[in-house]
Amino acid sequence: MCGIVACFSREDCYGKLLAALRRLEYRGYDSAGIALLSAAGLSVRKRAGGVGNLAGPPLPGETGIGHTRWATHGAPTDVNAHPHVCGKFAVVHNGIVENFAQLKAELIAKGETFRSETDSEVIAHLVARAYEGDFFAAVAAACGQLRGSYAVAVLCTDRPGEIVCARSGSPLVAGCAGGALYVCSDVPALGEDACFCAAQDGEFIRIEGGVIRFCGRDGREIPKTFTRASGGGCAEASAAGSFMEREIGEIPAALSRTLEGLRDFDFAPCARAMRGAKNIFAVACGSALHAALAFKDAAEEEAGAPVLCFSASEFRSRAPLAGRGDLVVAVSQSGETADTLGAVRLARSRGAYVLAVTNVAHSSLAGEADLAVFMRAGPEVAVAATKSYNCQLLCLYYIAAQLCYYRKDRFPSYFGELFRLPEAARAAFSAFSAAEEIARAFRDAPAMYFIGRGKEARTAAEGALKVKEIAYLFAEGLPAGELKHGPLALVEEGFPVVALSTSRALLAKMAGALAEVKARGARVALLSQYEEALADPAVDFPVRLPALCERLMPVLSVIPLQHLACRLCLLRGFDPDRPRNLAKSVTVE
Numbered sequence: 001m002c003g004i005v006a007c008f009s010r011e012d013c014y015g016k017l018l019a020a021l022r023r024l025e026y027r028g029y030d031s032a033g034i035a036l037l038s039a040a041g042l043s044v045r046k047r048a049g050g051v052g053n054l055a056g057p058p059l060p061g062e063t064g065i066g067h068t069r070w071a072t073h074g075a076p077t078d079v080n081a082h083p084h085v086c087g088k089f090a091v092v093h094n095g096i097v098e099n100f101a102q103l104k105a106e107l108i109a110k111g112e113t114f115r116s117e118t119d120s121e122v123i124a125h126l127v128a129r130a131y132e133g134d135f136f137a138a139v140a141a142a143c144g145q146l147r148g149s150y151a152v153a154v155l156c157t158d159r160p161g162e163i164v165c166a167r168s169g170s171p172l173v174a175g176c177a178g179g180a181l182y183v184c185s186d187v188p189a190l191g192e193d194a195c196f197c198a199a200q201d202g203e204f205i206r207i208e209g210g211v212i213r214f215c216g217r218d219g220r221e222i223p224k225t226f227t228r229a230s231g232g233g234c235a236e237a238s239a240a241g242s243f244m245e246r247e248i249g250e251i252p253a254a255l256s257r258t259l260e261g262l263r264d265f266d267f268a269p270c271a272r273a274m275r276g277a278k279n280i281f282a283v284a285c286g287s288a289l290h291a292a293l294a295f296k297d298a299a300e301e302e303a304g305a306p307v308l309c310f311s312a313s314e315f316r317s318r319a320p321l322a323g324r325g326d327l328v329v330a331v332s333q334s335g336e337t338a339d340t341l342g343a344v345r346l347a348r349s350r351g352a353y354v355l356a357v358t359n360v361a362h363s364s365l366a367g368e369a370d371l372a373v374f375m376r377a378g379p380e381v382a383v384a385a386t387k388s389y390n391c392q393l394l395c396l397y398y399i400a401a402q403l404c405y406y407r408k409d410r411f412p413s414y415f416g417e418l419f420r421l422p423e424a425a426r427a428a429f430s431a432f433s434a435a436e437e438i439a440r441a442f443r444d445a446p447a448m449y450f451i452g453r454g455k456e457a458r459t460a461a462e463g464a465l466k467v468k469e470i471a472y473l474f475a476e477g478l479p480a481g482e483l484k485h486g487p488l489a490l491v492e493e494g495f496p497v498v499a500l501s502t503s504r505a506l507l508a509k510m511a512g513a514l515a516e517v518k519a520r521g522a523r524v525a526l527l528s529q530y531e532e533a534l535a536d537p538a539v540d541f542p543v544r545l546p547a548l549c550e551r552l553m554p555v556l557s558v559i560p561l562q563h564l565a566c567r568l569c570l571l572r573g574f575d576p577d578r579p580r581n582l583a584k585s586v587t588v589e
């Protein structure tokens with residue numbers, strides 16, 4: 001989604017803004033722009049396409065704003081790119097102005113002329129019309145008219161050296177790094193050795209006189225503490241490979257960090273909710289939803305606690321279900337996903353207790369939940385979730401174990417095995433050569449199925465999502481038992497099927513499904529830790545997984561699938577880190 005950055009630097013402000021925009025690229029975008037303010041006034045450079053298109057002689061000035069835009073209102077063109085300028089003001093915006101049509105009509109009726117099709121341009125006009133000599137008051141008045149979500153940064157030609165920023169519903173952090181002051185969408189944009197502080201909804205950040213100040217709409221200062229970002233810098237993609245490949249390689253280390261955090265985590269504050277929740281819900285989107293479904297499996301089977309699992313957008317679309325006495329587990333890598341946040345707000349407004357699982361300690365989700373578990377996966381730059389998914393699973397299996405403890409007075413039998421996960425994940429890398437072979441065999445297929453049974457049905461869905469999003473190959477993940485109810489119709493000579501079979505009790509049933517697809521000519525890959533499953537004559541591509549207790553196998557079985565998706569993507573000539581149409585942090589509904 002869009003990323004914003006504001007910078008005050010006496011040296012090379014333009015270069016610093018460009019570098020920050022590059023560090024925001026992972027969020028996903030399709031146009032970019034920069035405005036700098038100098039004694040000569042505003043200079044703006046904005047273009048459709050990548051940040052690289054902004055190259056050219058540096059724009060002059062010590063104060064500037066920049067933007068990466070992920071098109072919502074209006075195509076990704078030069079004109080629709082931010083910053084938007086109106087009179088003395090230049091504005092960058094992340095979010096959606098829901099009442100923009102009405103505001104735009106009112107502004108046009110008052111004589112304003114619009115250049116772009118964006119919702120964001122209304123903000124520049126509103127600020128310009130509200131301005132009576134007080135820059136901050138004009139931004140505050142404009143923000144007061146906006147409905148929807150926004151993080152904005154504004155320059156004013158009357159006030160060189162000043163930037164006014166505001167947050168409502170979209171993330172915004174202030175920080176210092178390398179002698180410059182910044183306000184931006186997230187911590188990785190700050191680069192190495194940064195100190196930062198996140199804004200809360202309704203807060204403003206001002207850069208003025210070489211200092212950063214937080215304040216409320218009335219201008220009254222809000223005291224804040226800045227924290228050093230821990231490894232918060234965004235790693236640069238090395239010649240050795242894409243971010244996605246490196247992030248898959250980091251899975252064992254990330255799982256170790258997750259375990260360290262969980263060991264010290266105090267679940268006592270949610271003991272009451274764990275013990276006595278009337279209903280337990282799990283809400284999330286995308287990959288995090290697949291992890292939430294794995295939580296449902298574990299909580300129901302191990303703790304005997306039924307869990308209602310919802311896509312966060314669906315949870316919001318239905319009559320509110322959760323209320324007082326209920327526990328809602330919300331899962332989000334970024335902690336900024338609009339639908340997940342919306343579901344959490346809805347649940348909390350109805351009195352439910354929210355336990356969040358997120359990778360970003362200063363995220364909105366962490367701030368709004370009653371208690372937050374941090375995954376500690378480290379920054380994930382590639383758009384497709386990989387290491388964060390494995391760490392989410394680990395957190396959620398850990399939470400299911402706590403649920404079991406609070407409800408049954410004992411930990412489930414898999415609890416001790418959780419601590420073997422880092423080593424077992426490393427062992428799962430030995431399946432990469434088999435995944436490579438499968439990728440070469442299936443690279444030109446028009447579509448493929450991923451099938452699993454029980455807990456591996458979630459892994460099948462996750463494998464299919466990865467392939468769709470980065471290899472642009474239609475893939476469906478489904479419970480193997482569903483094949484006969486429709487999907488089998490598509491299976492013909494050469495159709496690729498990737499199956500997961502990691503439960504001994506279900507081996508025979510999976511063998512039946514494989515026989516069905518093989519009889520219709522499918523090419524079959526099978527992932528299992530069981531030799532008898534791998535030796536099935538229906539299997540063309542056996543993928544051997546390391547042995548671990550069955551409950552935890554989804555943490556391992558997904559790893560070769562992540563690698564398979566990445567290899568398919570590269571073989572088909574695409575960039576795994578920046579899939580088309582997608583964004584890392586989905587901050588709009």
Ligand code: F6R
Pocket residue numbers: 285286287288289331332333334335336337340383384385386465466469584585586
């Ligand atoms: C898939 C993927 C997305 C995210 C989803 C939720 O690879 O990355 O499906 O899982 O957008 O994002 P978070 O976890 O940040 O809420």
